[in-house]
Amino acid sequence: MYRITRKLFLSQIVLLAGCRSKTVEAQPSSEGPVSMAYLARLYSMRMTTEGKKVVLRNKWNSIEIETDSRRAWVNGTMIWLHHPCRKDGRGWVIQEVDFKKGIDPILRSYAYLAGRMPRLVVLDPGHGGSDTGAIGPSKLYEKNVVLDISRRVQAHLESQKIAVRTTRSGDSFPSLQQRSDYAYKVSADLFISIHADGAGDPSASGVETFITTAAGCDSSNHYGQSGDKTEQRNNQYDAANAVLGFSIQSNLLRNAKRSDRGLRRARFSVIKNAPCPAALVECGFVTNPAEESLLNSADYREAVARGISNGIIGYLTMVKRTRR
Ligand SMILES: [Zn+2]
The missing domain is CATH 3.40.630.40 (Zn-dependent exopeptidases)
Structure with missing residues (x-):
């Protein structure tokens, strides 16, 4: 099998460490928008607003989402959402497709990568x-x-x-x-x-x-x-x-x-x-x-x-x- 360098190993594991340290809540069961407040609870992150961004952060990871925009950043790397972050009655929300097929797999890869080892x-x-x-x-x-x-x-x-x-x-x-x-x-x-x-x-x-x-x-x-x-x-x-x-x-x-x-x-x-x-x-x-x-x-x-x-x-x- 391949050997990985310590630096690379640590850079990948930090995502896992931050998210595995708590009991994982169920994902939203219904199709529809996912509120930033929900994400903050799910990932045990503190939510703040910084300029035009809603920012979620804990000691391991950060999620920044630009309001009324498709741009977001996970640990500083930009990802484009399929749909803009919008405000509804629950505050700022993203669409479920961007949660389930973007942000959550990136932050909790262990929940999505089951299967045989790629060869x-x-x-x-x-x-x-x-x-x-x-x-x-x-x-x-x-x-x-x-x-x-x-x-x-x-x-x-x-x-x-x-x-x-x-x-x-x-x-x-x-x-x-x-x-x-x-x-x-x-x-x-x-x-x-x-x-x-x-x-x-x-x-x-x-x-x-x-x-x-x-x-x-x-x-x-x-x-x-x-x-x-x-x-x-x-x-x-x-x-x-x-x-x-x-x-x-x-x-x-x-x-x-x-x-x-x-x-x-x-x-x-x-x-x-x-x-x-x-x-x-x-x-x-x-x-x-x-x-x-x-x-x-x-x-x-x-x-x-x-x-x-x-x-x-x-x-x-x-x-x-x-x-x-
Ligand atoms: Zn080309």
């Missing part, structure tokens, strides 16, 4: 061949950056005795369907697609991680097709996706030290069709001159790869603890 990680370096992906102002190609980062992630995972396969190992271009089919064929237990961002605005910057949008909900911001609320095969892993995506995004931030664009939701083909918990990582903007320079450097690629690897290992650690 095979499939890495999916985006684009390839005639599909360059995003192109930087100095002509850096996304397809080349993400292949190198993927190889580094593979090396880190394999050094911990974690089995890895990849959807491409050279400059080829498997279709999106072929990438999903490959994950099925090899019985992937985790699927991680690796990309770098592109935008018309050269100032756009930062890192972000996507997981499949919950059924019945719209995707984050301008991503995904507006109005698409369909259920996808990957939705059976909604809770595990949240744990995995949060672990990757928080470790990516810690290592890459770029601005936090958050854990987001989209119905991207490769993740919505994945046969297992899945995430798509955007490692920075090729189209931002400063980030293009970083993405062209071995040091930054290594930091990003370390973040993604630690995120995956953190997830596996939580699954392993759940099975004890």
Whole structure:
């Protein structure tokens, strides 16, 4: 089995420690909004208002939710809610889908990760061949950056005795369907697609991680097709996706030290069709001159790869603890 560093181990365990120390109350039984006051009781947190945020905090964990907004932060890492935090007769509330498929799995992963230990990680370096992906102002190609980062992630995972396969190992271009089919064929237990961002605005910057949008909900911001609320095969892993995506995004931030664009939701083909918990990582903007320079450097690629690897290992650690 893999070995984890003490620092990584502690960073993952703090979530569990904070939430396991008390008797867990039943989750709300009826569908509908969940009040912040309920969350404060459930997690034994003190609730305060700080500017436009409702903040819940105990000695281990914090939840900050921006009012009339979809932005929230768990232990400092941003997550995008499916629906804005609104005020009703019970005070500020979030929708149940964001509690059950976002915040609660992240804070109480042990209640959601039962099952067999994941054995095979499939890495999916985006684009390839005639599909360059995003192109930087100095002509850096996304397809080349993400292949190198993927190889580094593979090396880190394999050094911990974690089995890895990849959807491409050279400059080829498997279709999106072929990438999903490959994950099925090899019985992937985790699927991680690796990309770098592109935008018309050269100032756009930062890192972000996507997981499949919950059924019945719209995707984050301008991503995904507006109005698409369909259920996808990957939705059976909604809770595990949240744990995995949060672990990757928080470790990516810690290592890459770029601005936090958050854990987001989209119905991207490769993740919505994945046969297992899945995430798509955007490692920075090729189209931002400063980030293009970083993405062209071995040091930054290594930091990003370390973040993604630690995120995956953190997830596996939580699954392993759940099975004890
Ligand atoms: Zn891409």
